[in-house]
Structures are given as structure tokens and as C-alpha cells.
Amino acid sequence: MPETNERELCYQCLRPKSNCYCKYIKSVDTDIKWIFLMHPKEAKRQRTGTGRLASLSLPGSEILVGVDFSDNERLNTLLQDPQYYPVLLYPSPDAWTAHKEGFKEAIGNKTLLVILVDSTWACSKKIIKLSRNLYDLPRLSFYGNYRSIFTFKHEPKEYCVSTIESCYYLIKELQTTGIAKRNADPEPLMTVFKALIQFQLSKENERITSGLPGSHAYDWKYTKLREIPTSSV
Numbered sequence: 001m002p003e004t005n006e007r008e009l010c011y012q013c014l015r016p017k018s019n020c021y022c023k024y025i026k027s028v029d030t031d032i033k034w035i036f037l038m039h040p041k042e043a044k045r046q047r048t049g050t051g052r053l054a055s056l057s058l059p060g061s062e063i064l065v066g067v068d069f070s071d072n073e074r075l076n077t078l079l080q081d082p083q084y085y086p087v088l089l090y091p092s093p094d095a096w097t098a099h100k101e102g103f104k105e106a107i108g109n110k111t112l113l114v115i116l117v118d119s120t121w122a123c124s125k126k127i128i129k130l131s132r133n134l135y136d137l138p139r140l141s142f143y144g145n146y147r148s149i150f151t152f153k154h155e156p157k158e159y160c161v162s163t164i165e166s167c168y169y170l171i172k173e174l175q176t177t178g179i180a181k182r183n184a185d186p187e188p189l190m191t192v193f194k195a196l197i198q199f200q201l202s203k204e205n206e207r208i209t210s211g212l213p214g215s216h217a218y219d220w221k222y223t224k225l226r227e228i229p230t231s232s233v
């Protein structure tokens with residue numbers, strides 16, 4: 001029996017065509033090379049995953065799926081390519097920030113290669129622990145403090161933001177020092193993210209109103225209707 005339109009997938013964002021996010025996606029050309037190291041669990045969680053949406057918005061970005069990337073041929077090729085200055089976006093006491101003295105000079109004429117781990121906080125630690133080729137990479141972090149607007153998902157720490165928010169805030173910071181293209185508009189990243197949030201909150205409210213059980217074991221804890229942001233997307 002053929003699938004209905006409700007079940008057909010968009011092969012770009014991997015969402016059902018009935019609530020595809022592609023109409024919100026616009027190219028954000030930053031002059032930065034983006035690599036997303038996606039945990040297999042994250043690759044399967046297309047309902048709320050933001051790494052794929054971020055990648056679709058960033059020209060030339062790539063998604064690599066795995067847990068131990070030590071022998072990942074594509075990643076190792078990029079790390080050894082002299083045209084790139086690779087950094088791992090991950091907190092560290094000695095991490096670079098956009099405003100840290102010497103960072104722009106360290107990049108020089110190379111293209112900044114930003115590697116992001118797209119996973120839960122616990123799984124991210126595992127990926128970094130197992131992937132030996134990430135050990136000696138310079139770390140990059142934010143100089144600002146940000147709080148996620150991922151209102152239907154609880155992050156383990158206040159400073160934890162989603163993958164797509166990480167890209168957005170990092171672009172904004174790198175633009176201030178001319179490392180990212182100054183005329184690039186990163187707002188489309190937040191536009192598609194807000195569309196995702198609005199959709200998920202509306203579905204959660206429908207579930208609560210109908211009295212139906214949720215698809216996750218912890219859904220029983222959420223019985224109050226959630227306020228859906230009214231800002232246009």
C-alpha cells in the first residue's frame with residue numbers, strides 16, 4: 001500500500017513533507033568550512049535535531065556520522081589539508097575566542113574549519129574521548145554568554161545551546177573581528193530553528209489537550225500547555 005503524503009519524507013531536511021522545514025532554509029555563506037560530527041543517535045532523531053538544519057543552511061558544510069572518528073578518512077583529509085585552520089568548538093580554559101589576541105593571526109590566510117559535535121552532552125564527551133584526531137586540535141569557544149531558546153528541551157547546563165544556535169552565535173562573534181564574512185546574514189539559522197520550536201510546541205499542546213500518551217517515557221511529566229512564541233518565522 002503506498003504511503004500517504006503525511007508519511008512521505010522530504011529528502012533534504014528528512015522531515016515529513018506535511019511539515020517540511022525547507023521553506024525556511026536560506027543559504028548563509030560565511031567563508032567558513034563547517035563540519036558536523038553527528039552521533040548515530042542524533043542522526044536518527046530528526047524530530048528535534050538541529051545539526052542537519054544548520055548544515056543545510058551553511059554552504060559547503062558536511063555531516064559525518066559516527067562515534068570514534070580517529071580513522072575517518074574524510075575528517076583526516078580535511079585536518080591535513082593545508083588550506084584549513086581546524087578548530088573544535090568545545091569549552092576549554094585555553095580555548096580561542098573570536099576576540100582573543102592572536103586568533104585571527106593564527107588563522108592567517110587559511111580558511112577557518114569549525115568542527116562541531118552534534119550530539120547530547122554525554123555523547124559528545126564520548127566522541128571527543130574516543131576520537132584521537134581531535135585531541136590536539138585548538139579549541140574554540142564563545143566570549144559571550146548565551147541561553148538556549150530550545151524551550152521544549154531541557155539542556156543539562158544553562159550555557160548549553162543547540163547545534164544551530166551554536167553556529168548562529170559563533171558567526172555573530174566571528175563577524176565582529178572579520179573572521180566570518182561581515183555581510184553574511186545568520187538570521188535564517190534562527191528562523192528555521194524557531195519554526196521547529198513552534199511546530200514541536202504545538203504538537204505537544206495537541207497531545208496534552210487530547211489526553212493521548214506521548215512517544216517518550218518522560219512525556220507523562222508534561223501536562224501543562226506550553227506558550228508558543230508568536231514572533232513570525
